[in-house]
Amino acid sequence: MMTQLQALEVLARKRSGQMVVTTMSSAGIWPKLSDSPLDFHYIPSAMGHATDLGLGLALAHPQRGAFVLNGDGCMLMNLGSLVTLASQKANVLLIILDNGLYEVTGGQPIPGARQIDFANLARAAGIQHVFSFDALEQWQAGVDEVLNGPRPAVVWLKVEGRLGQQTPKPPRPLKEQIESLQKALGVC
Amino acid sequence: MITGPEAVAALKSCGITHVLWIPDTALGEWEPALSGPDGIPLIRVCREGEAFGIAAGLIMGGKKPVILLQCTGLFEAGDTLRNVIHDMHLPIFMVVGVRSYFAYRDTTTMDTCPIYTEPIMRAWQIPYVVLDERHTAADLASAYNQIQAEKRAGAVLLAE
Numbered sequence: 001m002m003t004q005l006q007a008l009e010v011l012a013r014k015r016s017g018q019m020v021v022t023t024m025s026s027a028g029i030w031p032k033l034s035d036s037p038l039d040f041h042y043i044p045s046a047m048g049h050a051t052d053l054g055l056g057l058a059l060a061h062p063q064r065g066a067f068v069l070n071g072d073g074c075m076l077m078n079l080g081s082l083v084t085l086a087s088q089k090a091n092v093l094l095i096i097l098d099n100g101l102y103e104v105t106g107g108q109p110i111p112g113a114r115q116i117d118f119a120n121l122a123r124a125a126g127i128q129h130v131f132s133f134d135a136l137e138q139w140q141a142g143v144d145e146v147l148n149g150p151r152p153a154v155v156w157l158k159v160e161g162r163l164g165q166q167t168p169k170p171p172r173p174l175k176e177q178i179e180s181l182q183k184a185l186g187v188c
Numbered sequence: 189m190i191t192g193p194e195a196v197a198a199l200k201s202c203g204i205t206h207v208l209w210i211p212d213t214a215l216g217e218w219e220p221a222l223s224g225p226d227g228i229p230l231i232r233v234c235r236e237g238e239a240f241g242i243a244a245g246l247i248m249g250g251k252k253p254v255i256l257l258q259c260t261g262l263f264e265a266g267d268t269l270r271n272v273i274h275d276m277h278l279p280i281f282m283v284v285g286v287r288s289y290f291a292y293r294d295t296t297t298m299d300t301c302p303i304y305t306e307p308i309m310r311a312w313q314i315p316y317v318v319l320d321e322r323h324t325a326a327d328l329a330s331a332y333n334q335i336q337a338e339k340r341a342g343a344v345l346l347a348e
Contacts, residue, residue, distance in 0.1 A: 045271060052237075053245040053248075055242050056251075059206070059231075059242075059245070059251070060248075080233070083234050084231070
């Protein structure tokens with residue numbers, strides 16, 4: 001099984017101009033790999049709504065598109081967003097980082113930890129392009145197919161859980177992040 | 189009651205680019221106009237909290253969405269509403285159908301929706317106006333234009 005850092009390193013190396021929405025654990029890891037005005041670290045958040053934010057951004061800027069780096073606990077809080085995403089045919093790549101834990105609250109198990117088939121949930125919601133990787137080598141080998149494929153797409157990555165973590169702080173306040181993102185998008 | 193074609197015309201005159209919604213019985217009558225050839229891109233969500241998150245992304249991306257929902261959905265969406273309006277300071281505009289508003293005024297219903305909708309809007313510190321049978325689509329457009337001018341969030345409570 002890969003660590004979250006290893007999993008996101010693979011994506012960061014291949015990212016080419018997409019907006020990236022992080023939340024919870026990924027908001028603490030992605031800034032180690034990227035410092036772009038197109039990164040939006042959604043903290044403080046309404047838990048479970050990073051997918052919605054990424055969908056809105058992608059609908060506004062379909063050519064650029066968005067990566068959403070979601071957690072498994074976040075995904076469970078807003079499963080309906082998979083149906084909404086499928087119905088919009090939007091340029092969104094949703095990454096589900098499945099560590100089986102509410103990591104940012106100290107590492108309590110999520111409901112159904114390690115028993116949930118997020119790939120089948122996504123397919124059942126109507127997402128046609130769904131990928132699963134539980135080893136780093138597989139993810140490295142498959143990432144090009146994922147990135148070059150149609151959207152929306154969902155990638156389910158099984159990653160190691162970490163205990164003793166704290167809620168990450170975004171590198172910049174939300175207001176500053178929004179201003180930077182909008183400037184980079186040329187909308188203000 | 190504002191008709192669907194009147195609502196769509198008013199929203200288009202304001203430059204609204206997307207409508208996010210879960211319809212109720214009254215707002216549902218706007219569906220043909222919204223989804224018709226002269227409508228506005230319509231994003232159907234599964235729960236109302238989603239609508240606030242998607243609207244936030246659209247606004248950050250330079251678009252002008254409106255959220256249409258029933259007051260029951262407003263109650264459900266509280267945390268997302270709090271986050272996008274008070275943490276992110278985005279000028280969200282919503283039209284909230286207030287179920288049983290007229291029946292409550294006439295003391296012919298036990299529905300508690302009208303009791304709680306306005307206090308909840310005040311608790312969330314969201315300015316709002318109530319549109320009832322005396323108002324027109326021009327009032328809807330006026331409410332939107334005012335919140336845009338003041339660069340803040342706001343709501344129309346639509347009496348049902």
